[in-house]
Amino acid sequence: SMGTLVAPMGVTVDSFVGVLNITNVNELKIDKKEVERIFTIPVSYFAKFKPSEYFVRLEVHTQKRSEDGKTIDMFPVKKLKLPNRYTKPWKGREHKILVYETNEETVWGITAELVYEFCKLINQ
Amino acid sequence: SMGTLVAPMGVTVDSFVGVLNITNVNELKIDKKEVERIFTIPVSYFAKFKPSEYFVRLEVHTQKRSEDGKTIDMFPVKKLKLPNRYTKPWKGREHKILVYETNEETVWGITAELVYEFCKLINQ
Numbered sequence: 001s002m003g004t005l006v007a008p009m010g011v012t013v014d015s016f017v018g019v020l021n022i023t024n025v026n027e028l029k030i031d032k033k034e035v036e037r038i039f040t041i042p043v044s045y046f047a048k049f050k051p052s053e054y055f056v057r058l059e060v061h062t063q064k065r066s067e068d069g070k071t072i073d074m075f076p077v078k079k080l081k082l083p084n085r086y087t088k089p090w091k092g093r094e095h096k097i098l099v100y101e102t103n104e105e106t107v108w109g110i111t112a113e114l115v116y117e118f119c120k121l122i123n124q
Numbered sequence: 125s126m127g128t129l130v131a132p133m134g135v136t137v138d139s140f141v142g143v144l145n146i147t148n149v150n151e152l153k154i155d156k157k158e159v160e161r162i163f164t165i166p167v168s169y170f171a172k173f174k175p176s177e178y179f180v181r182l183e184v185h186t187q188k189r190s191e192d193g194k195t196i197d198m199f200p201v202k203k204l205k206l207p208n209r210y211t212k213p214w215k216g217r218e219h220k221i222l223v224y225e226t227n228e229e230t231v232w233g234i235t236a237e238l239v240y241e242f243c244k245l246i247n248q
Contacts, residue, residue, distance in 0.1 A: 006130055006136055008132075008133060008182075008184065009132060009133075009182050009184070009216040009217065009219075012130055054198060054199040054200070055198045055199065056184050056185060056186050056198060056199050057184075057185050057188055057198070058132075058133050058182060058183070058184055058185075059182070059183045059184075059185060059213075060132065060133070060180050060181075060182055060183075060219075061180060061181050061182075061183060062180050064181055074178060074179045074180060074181070074218070075178040075179065075180050075221060076178070080223060080225065080230050080232065081230055082230060082232070089183075092133040093133065094198070095133075095184075097199060099204060101204065106204050106205055106206060108204065108206070
């Protein structure tokens with residue numbers, strides 16, 4: 001187990017490292033509903049290259065649009081007597097996103113985060 | 125310790141329950157920079173009344189506006205060869221927000237979540 005990763009949007013991911021006793025990834029039976037494609041990148045690649053760092057920003061919205069275009073108040077700030085500033089979208093902090101631009105595929109987000117943490121663990 | 129709460133926006137809160145040996149909350153020396161006002165509500169209130177449930181929705185934005193109104197690409201989706209859908213704000217799931225409308229004060233969000241979890245613990 002590599003523990004629990006807390007991603008933005010309040011998602012947590014519990015990750016586990018596995019060893020596959022296979023000679024070719026084509027031996028794997030994948031669920032096409034869950035997995036589009038499998039590819040491999042040597043661990044040495046991630047040990048050698050550091051990921052690039054980018055940022056995204058989070059906003060919390062209290063309203064949404066219904067299918068017929070009407071504004072729906074999901075969280076009635078005024079009725080609940082909360083400060084007026086909560087009527088506008090709440091701006092969260094900027095969140096770092098790691099990106100490995102490999103020849104094979106762009107590895108980013110939660111995947112890159114897990115790879116990065118794994119490399120730190122095996123280097124300890 | 126009540127464990128770790130994962131709030132939206134990727135924030136985690138480790139909470140602890142304390143017992144104060146005081147007769148009046150005015151005995152507390154509070155840091156005005158951190159705490160605006162202290163008030164008390166009996167635990168029996170929260171045992172009796174269930175919180176209301178509302179929702180907010182999270183959006184992840186890859187751009188921001190600079191002070192002179194220019195659009196800054198914080199996460200260059202096209203340059204990183206990621207699918208086009210990531211150029212628009214990413215819509216997250218709706219996130220539940222608990223609200224206790226007490227006579228004293230509206231208790232909501234992370235505070236309400238911690239109160240709710242505490243009431244569950246003492247009822248076990």
